Amino acid sequence: MITVGSPYLPDRGRLWSYLERIYEVGQVSNNGPLVRELEERLKDFLGIDHMLLVANGTLALSVAVKTLNIAGEAVTTPFTFVATSAALSNVGVLPRYADIDPVTLNLDAASAEQALTEHTTALVPVHVYGNPCDVRALGELARRRGLAIVYDAAHALGVDQDGASLLRWGDAATLSFHATKLFHTGEGGGIVFREKEAEERARSLINFGMDQDSGTIRYPGGNAKMSELQAAMGLAVLEDLPDILARRGEILRVYETALQGWVEFPRWSPDATRNGAYAPILLEDQGARDRLWSALERADIHCRPYFYPALSTAPPYHAEQRFRNAEATAARVLCLPVYPGLGDHTVRFICETIKKELSSWAG
Ligand code: T4K
Numbered sequence: 001m002i003t004v005g006s007p008y009l010p011d012r013g014r015l016w017s018y019l020e021r022i023y024e025v026g027q028v029s030n031n032g033p034l035v036r037e038l039e040e041r042l043k044d045f046l047g048i049d050h051m052l053l054v055a056n057g058t059l060a061l062s063v064a065v066k067t068l069n070i071a072g073e074a075v076t077t078p079f080t081f082v083a084t085s086a087a088l089s090n091v092g093v094l095p096r097y098a099d100i101d102p103v104t105l106n107l108d109a110a111s112a113e114q115a116l117t118e119h120t121t122a123l124v125p126v127h128v129y130g131n132p133c134d135v136r137a138l139g140e141l142a143r144r145r146g147l148a149i150v151y152d153a154a155h156a157l158g159v160d161q162d163g164a165s166l167l168r169w170g171d172a173a174t175l176s177f178h179a180t181k182l183f184h185t186g187e188g189g190g191i192v193f194r195e196k197e198a199e200e201r202a203r204s205l206i207n208f209g210m211d212q213d214s215g216t217i218r219y220p221g222g223n224a225k226m227s228e229l230q231a232a233m234g235l236a237v238l239e240d241l242p243d244i245l246a247r248r249g250e251i252l253r254v255y256e257t258a259l260q261g262w263v264e265f266p267r268w269s270p271d272a273t274r275n276g277a278y279a280p281i282l283l284e285d286q287g288a289r290d291r292l293w294s295a296l297e298r299a300d301i302h303c304r305p306y307f308y309p310a311l312s313t314a315p316p317y318h319a320e321q322r323f324r325n326a327e328a329t330a331a332r333v334l335c336l337p338v339y340p341g342l343g344d345h346t347v348r349f350i351c352e353t354i355k356k357e358l359s360s361w362a363g
Pocket of ligand 1: 003005006007056057058059081083126154175176177178179180188189302304306
């Protein structure tokens with residue numbers, strides 16, 4: 001069976017050497033030494049200044065929104081994993097949708113502007129599949145209309161744009177370190193803040209609103225702390241991250257070379273590096289997508305239609321308005337398997353199975 005994803009499992013001995021430190025020190029949670037070390041090493045790796053590790057990517061987004069005092073409505077994309085809208089709703093912010101650009105598949109700035117209401121206080125775009133949003137156009141819109149921007153960067157770890165981390169854009173950018181992600185801590189997440197002050201406030205918000213050292217209660221907070229067990233996994237995986245990024249990139253190139261002319265691909269930003277977080281292909285329409293998907297299932301190749309359905313059509317988030325590009329994309333996208341353990345032979349087998357199926361339709 002070929003799965004769409006497979007968590008990266010680091011060397012057991014290396015993981016154990018980090019876990020050993022938990023036994024030595026006796027600290028398992030509450031901003032322990034491993035969490036602090038992982039925070040520092042990620043900041044170094046990414047070249048960023050202010051970062052906070054949290055329990056998962058959904059809480060990362062909710063905490064960032066709360067930290068920046070975002071209320072009322074936030075304009076966001078319907079073409080994303082459900083967590084983006086859920087994280088807003090969970091802190092009482094209404095997700096208001098705007099359409100996506102049909103070629104980059106990210107929130108379209110002009111559509112976002114049209115969706116603004118008197119209640120909108122923020123933009124929450126997503127760097128879908130690690131492909132950068134039009135950060136300049138969205139930043140300019142936010143500046144002109146006095147809005148905060150939080151990028152859901154759950155897919156964007158390791159992406160550089162114009163030679164520096166994509167995570168430096170926005171008032172905050174949030175990450176997911178779920179097991180299925182290219183870098184992971186089992187469950188986990190992170191928030192990159194532009195301002196140190198915001199990072200400090202968030203640090204208190206994830207710890208019941210208390211000041212870590214004095215115990216003073218400052219805000220109505222919650223618990224979104226990362227544990228030492230999660231950080232141990234992260235530290236063990238981090239050492240292999242350059243190799244993970246390289247291998248994922250290679251797999252993407254094999255897919256794109258082999259399937260050029262057979263399927264469509266999103267348009268990747270020419271100014272950014274690619275992290276190989278996902279391997280999306282686009283078919284002509286939903287009928288073609290579902291037919292290919294079934295053929296791949298029969299061959300024991302398990303793909304996923306990330307992100308179907310468009311959230312604007314999903315019952316809890318249903319919007320009256322239709323979003324043509326987001327809905328059409330959600331209906332015709334399919335993500336192919338991508339993870340470092342996928343051998344060249346298997347990638348070629350997946351490509352051949354796709355081409356064989358598509359050729360059979362022509363006859
Ligand atoms: N924002 C965006 C844009 C996101 O995409 C996400 C999460 C978030 C926010 C929220 O971040 P977190 O709160 O999750 O940190 C997965 C992940 O659970 C989710 O993190 C991710 N995005 C979403 C796109 O995908 P599923 O439903 O695909 O997971 P599952 O269990 O079906 O696994 C996928 C593949 O991986 C399968 O082939 C099985 C394999 N697998 C999975 C796990 C967990 C394994 O082999 N072993 C494992 O332990 O959701």
